[in-house]
Amino acid sequence: MDKINSSVHAPDHSMIYRPVYFRLINPEEGEKLKALISNNPDLLIYDTILSQLGELIKLNNPQQKLTPEESAALVAAHLKTDADAYGVWVYYPWSNKLVHTLDAQEFAQVRTSRNVYKITPEEIQILQQKKIGIIGLSVGQSIALTLAMERTCGELRLADFDEIELSNMNRIKVNVQDLGLNKSIVAARQIAELDPFINVICFTEGITLDTIDEFFTGNGKLDILVEECDGIDIKILARIKAKALGIPVVMDTNDKGMLDVERFDLEPERPVFHGKVAELEALSADQLTETLNKLTIPEKIGYLGKIIGFENLSPAMMKSVGEMNKTIVGWPQLASAVTLGGAMITDISRRILLKQFSKSGRYFVDFDELFKDELNTITNINGDNDTH
Structure with missing residues (x-):
């Protein structure tokens, strides 16, 4: 051919x-x-x-x-x-x-007419004025589309330097003709075709020391940061910036349905990542970047373990951590978990923006715990046992 x-x-x-x-x-x-x-x-x-x-x-x-x-x-x-x-x-x-x-x-x-009265007309008007930033458009793409579909905000800022690859298509909703395109661009196009009146701003170089101020405060300060990137340095830098500006941060870890919420808007002295990496938070931006750039892969995994907590990882993810760069080359992510993350982040973001939720912490929607299969028997919602 x-x-x-x-x-x-x-x-x-x-x-x-x-x-x-x-x-x-x-x-x-x-x-x-x-x-x-x-x-x-x-x-x-x-x-x-x-x-x-x-x-x-x-x-x-x-x-x-x-x-x-x-x-x-x-x-x-x-x-x-x-x-x-x-x-x-x-x-x-x-x-x-x-x-x-x-x-x-x-x-x-x-x-938005079918949102009423789960979201009131007055709340719809409030949400229309809000700005949400998303760093990382793998898990973040599902979040961005769900936020846009529900119209939880009037502006989305999308940051990712990476391009769509074939292996991304197990959990990112794209077409084969999108291969090679920047992830944030693809998400922005999908949002524009869903709703041409949501303002979308793309940061196709990702978040760097040169772009971080514009991402957080250009065209007005963000109301929420959704952090879904892979780089530990950006994970921490973004939180330090959000803390300084009083912006709440939410994150879906894509494993065991873990949702992380840090209310820097209500708790300005709250340590990032719930105090689990205090030694890194004390560094300047340049020092942090230099320190993290020198880390070996095992050291990076160690920091990720401190940040997320190995006790919060599923057995399948724990096995994957041990196989990194041995039999696999990237973090496993499933479409079902990514879709759940989009729902959780959208729901919690809406409630934060409408002052209906004020806590920091970690929350789990763990399907393995919710739907247990013991000896091939599941108890259904009526309390009957169905054997299959």
């Missing part, structure tokens, strides 16, 4: 992750949209604005059972203009798709 010329068949959009918006009430944007359509014969156009408006009308008239004719009449009255000019046209350059949607406020109202 001849080798495909990727420069012809796959234009380089590797660093593009922001969509382009066209609002036809602005004549200049209208002309740009016409030019885009006329100059792009392969453009894929999706227009369901009338259906979206129908949903909006239904939400605004919850006590009425509208007939199709009544709904259409209310949509027409709401429009007061040509349907093509209503809302916003969103262009995704990486996929060459053009989508017609409700504009930001109405889009958010419809998209």
Whole structure:
């Protein structure tokens, strides 16, 4: 088979992750949209604005059972203009798709309508103003997508220098054509295609001494840091920075359902990692980086053991630690555990942001403990024994 010329068949959009918006009430944007359509014969156009408006009308008239004719009449009255000019046209350059949607406020109202009253309309408005940063987009990708899906914040900052590899696809929701792309870019694109009005900022070099200030305070201070990176130096540096700024930190360890919460916003003197690496916290950023860069792999594993606690590792993970760089080359992570982490971090982040949770500590949702299988017998929710 001849080798495909990727420069012809796959234009380089590797660093593009922001969509382009066209609002036809602005004549200049209208002309740009016409030019885009006329100059792009392969453009894929999706227009369901009338259906979206129908949903909006239904939400605004919850006590009425509208007939199709009544709904259409209310949509027409709401429009007061040509349907093509209503809302916003969103262009995704990486996929060459053009989508017609409700504009930001109405889009958010419809998209979050099924959250009510698990999240009240007032709480939805509060969350829309919040900013969450995520370091590490392997485990962090599931978290970012769940945060965006639930609309737990209005801005996400994603930091990861790494690229998607084939072995990542056991737990990162990507497509084969995403191989080689930066992890944060791929996550940002997925969020933009889910909700083009969530502000996403990518840090494709990861967190360094040069980027850490911008990540934490650019465009306003973060409200929560989600730390999911592999590097011990960044794990500690990020917490020291969060502590100095009074930003709570949450982390999913992807093993035994362990969720770690550090409320530096409420406990400004709290030691990082619950005081387990006090000797490292006392170092300057340069000293910490120098010290950790000199560590051997066994020494790094030792520090990870202190940070997480070997007693908190599952037997399978303990075996994996002993096999590192012998029979395996990376930390094992399963899609089921990563998905659980996305749920846990989203839930705890929402409650922190809404002042419904104030504690620091470690919490476990351990499936091995919750669903025990002893002698092939499971006790079901009714207390009956099912043998299988």
